[in-house]
Amino acid sequence: MSYRITAACVNCWACEPLCPNEAVRAAKPHFVIEAARCNGCEGEFADPQCASICPIEGAILDPSGAPVNPPGSLTGIPPSAWSQVQQAIQAR
Amino acid sequence: MELKVVERSATAESRLTSAQSVEVQDKVRDHPCFSKDAHHHYARMHVAVAPACNIQCHYCNRKYDCANESRPGVVSELLTPELAVKKVLAVAAEIPQLSVLGIAGPGDPLANPERTFATFAELSEKAPDIRLCVSTNGLMLPAHVDQLCEHNIDHVTITINCIDPEIGARIYPWIFWHNRRIRGKKAAAILIEQQLKGLEMLAERGVLVKINSVLIPGVNDQHLAEVSRVVKQKGAFLHNIMPLIAEPEHGTFYGLMGQRTPTSQELNAVQQACANDMDIMSHCRQCRADAIGMLGQDRHAEFTLERIESLEIDHAAAMERRAQVRAEIERQRAAKRSRPQPPVLVSLDALTGAKPVPKSRPNDKHAAAPAVSLTKPGFKVAVASHDGQQVDQAFAEAQTFAIYQLDVAHAPRLLETRTVPAAGADLSAALAGVKDCGAVLCTRIGFDAWQQLEAAGIRPLSVQPGTSMRAALAQAQAETAAAITANLDALAPALSA
Numbered sequence: 254m255s256y257r258i259t260a261a262c263v264n265c266w267a268c269e270p271l272c273p274n275e276a277v278r279a280a281k282p283h284f285v286i287e288a289a290r291c292n293g294c295e296g297e298f299a300d301p302q303c304a305s306i307c308p309i310e311g312a313i314l315d316p317s318g319a320p321v322n323p324p325g326s327l328t329g330i331p332p333s334a335w336s337q338v339q340q341a342i343q344a345r
Numbered sequence: 346m347e348l349k350v351v352e353r354s355a356t357a358e359s360r361l362t363s364a365q366s367v368e369v370q371d372k373v374r375d376h377p378c379f380s381k382d383a384h385h386h387y388a389r390m391h392v393a394v395a396p397a398c399n400i401q402c403h404y405c406n407r408k409y410d411c412a413n414e415s416r417p418g419v420v421s422e423l424l425t426p427e428l429a430v431k432k433v434l435a436v437a438a439e440i441p442q443l444s445v446l447g448i449a450g451p452g453d454p455l456a457n458p459e460r461t462f463a464t465f466a467e468l469s470e471k472a473p474d475i476r477l478c479v480s481t482n483g484l485m486l487p488a489h490v491d492q493l494c495e496h497n498i499d500h501v502t503i504t505i506n507c508i509d510p511e512i513g514a515r516i517y518p519w520i521f522w523h524n525r526r527i528r529g530k531k532a533a534a535i536l537i538e539q540q541l542k543g544l545e546m547l548a549e550r551g552v553l554v555k556i557n558s559v560l561i562p563g564v565n566d567q568h569l570a571e572v573s574r575v576v577k578q579k580g581a582f583l584h585n586i587m588p589l590i591a592e593p594e595h596g597t598f599y600g601l602m603g604q605r606t607p608t609s610q611e612l613n614a615v616q617q618a619c620a621n622d623m624d625i626m627s628h629c630r631q632c633r634a635d636a637i638g639m640l641g642q643d644r645h646a647e648f649t650l651e652r653i654e655s656l657e658i659d660h661a662a663a664m665e666r667r668a669q670v671r672a673e674i675e676r677q678r679a680a681k682r683s684r685p686q687p688p689v690l691v692s693l694d695a696l697t698g699a700k701p702v703p704k705s706r707p708n709d710k711h712a713a714a715p716a717v718s719l720t721k722p723g724f725k726v727a728v729a730s731h732d733g734q735q736v737d738q739a740f741a742e743a744q745t746f747a748i749y750q751l752d753v754a755h756a757p758r759l760l761e762t763r764t765v766p767a768a769g770a771d772l773s774a775a776l777a778g779v780k781d782c783g784a785v786l787c788t789r790i791g792f793d794a795w796q797q798l799e800a801a802g803i804r805p806l807s808v809q810p811g812t813s814m815r816a817a818l819a820q821a822q823a824e825t826a827a828a829i830t831a832n833l834d835a836l837a838p839a840l841s842a
Contacts, residue, residue, distance in 0.1 A: 299525065
């Protein structure tokens with residue numbers, strides 16, 4: 254089962270050179286992981302490389318479809334802080 | 346030579362006030378980010394070829410795409426190395442004051458080494474007159490120092506916000522290191538270690554290193570003076586303390602969590618606290634990772650990819666024009682300099698070029714050597730002067746020296762006029778002729794003479810030819826006082842030993 258990149262991806266290229274199986278490639282509108290090539294870095298690294306450098310929460314899903322880096326896990330920003338700001342901006 | 350120890354560490358000191366040393370002056374003359382004066386005359390540009398980053402900072406949001414903001418880390422258009430080169434050449438043809446091309450992101454240049462070095466390689470071939478520099482978080486710096494030197498990069502900026510991992514853990518939530526994401530204090534400790542190691546390696550190779558620090562109230566405001574002290578000791582040339590930018594709409598941790606930004610008074614206070622330790626940069630404009638133009642100006646919107654593709658450029662003619670514009674700028678600056686103004690004292694220890702002077706350490710021979718008396722009334726300065734009015738001779742030619750007594754509390758006093766064999770003819774005789782002096786003041790000095798003066802504990806200083814003796818001595822006195830004060834701390838271990 255393969256890892257997957259979501260629309261949250263900002264196309265920063267960080268993951269692409271790290272993939273030991275060359276499964277990650279640039280695409281529009283965002284990078285993709287070729288499922289057939291991805292083995293989750295098993296036997297290569299302790300952690301899947303793409304998800305270990307990705308700076309965007311929710312941009313990479315594990316084989317079960319769960320975000321490897323859920324909201325708040327990378328930035329330390331609690332999701333509630335985000336929604337407050339979004340509400341404030343929408344109110345303007 | 347009772348002031349020997351003071352003078353030794355004072356020379357390391359003044360290497361850092363080396364907007365003033367000849368060779369450094371040459372290197373920073375046309376770099377708007379390293380020389381305050383240059384930023385009035387020369388333009389810089391950044392190309393956004395480095396999107397990936399290997400750390401997270403709490404003042405940065407990696408969803409960086411925004412066309413209307415001017416702050417670090419923000420760009421609107423990511424470039425391939427090929428397009429970046431095209432863009433630089435187009436800008437250099439239209440803005441002949443362009444002297445510097447930097448790669449500063451939007452991620453980290455050294456987290457994208459292939460793109461970064463591909464850009465540098467092609468540019469150094471096609472526009473060899475443009476200086477290249479990088480601004481990095483330093484994590485991958487030790488691994489790339491040699492490659493940076495191979496590409497003739499003589500200016501590097503490292504962002505160092507702290508040297509204490511406890512503080513670092515409040516600034517950097519994670520780093521990517523040896524194929525793992527590492528968090529917290531452990532991550533900060535690795536980052537800091539790499540940054541300082543990279544700084545030392547660059548300094549050893551004679552690369553000018555500027556340290557950027559973001560002032561974050563309540564996090565590192567009390568700590569930055571210590572950062573300044575340490576980075577200076579490790580060979581940094583300039584410290585640039587920048588205020589935190591944090592707005593909720595930027596989506597950064599600090600912005601969203603209500604971290605306040607420093608007031609201008611707070612910024613000034615921290616800059617002054619650090620100024621005791623080294624040169625502080627005060628003209629930074631915190632520009633975008635794709636900024637173009639003079640500092641404080643951004644013309645990146647004029648150079649869209651469509652426009653760059655459509656431009657027909659005669660690159661040889663453009664380079665010729667840049668050379669003319671630079672010559673004219675330098676002519677005007679020289680004319681301005683020749684008007685009366687305080688002289689610039691040049692500490693000659695940076696003249697050796699490639700390798701910086703070893704710094705005194707409490708346990709090294711120099712520092713441990715002679716007993717130092719800071720209560721001694723002062724020292725003699727030998728001034729190379731024909732007419733007794735101006736500093737007008739190079740050390741190699743000078744046969745007449747005015748010997749002044751200099752101390753911190755009193756006006757310089759002329760003791761005698763002394764005739765000494767010219768150092769150009771007989772260096773050891775010339776050295777013997779000034780061996781009772783703590784410093785030699787002249788217009789120029791060669792490498793051998795400099796080294797031997799230093800070895801004899803005599804501080805070599807040079808000023809612009811024609812500087813009045815009085816102005817030069819006043820400046821020497823002020824600098825010596827500052828150097829002594831700044832070195833009391835460094836000396837304490839040697840004194841108590």
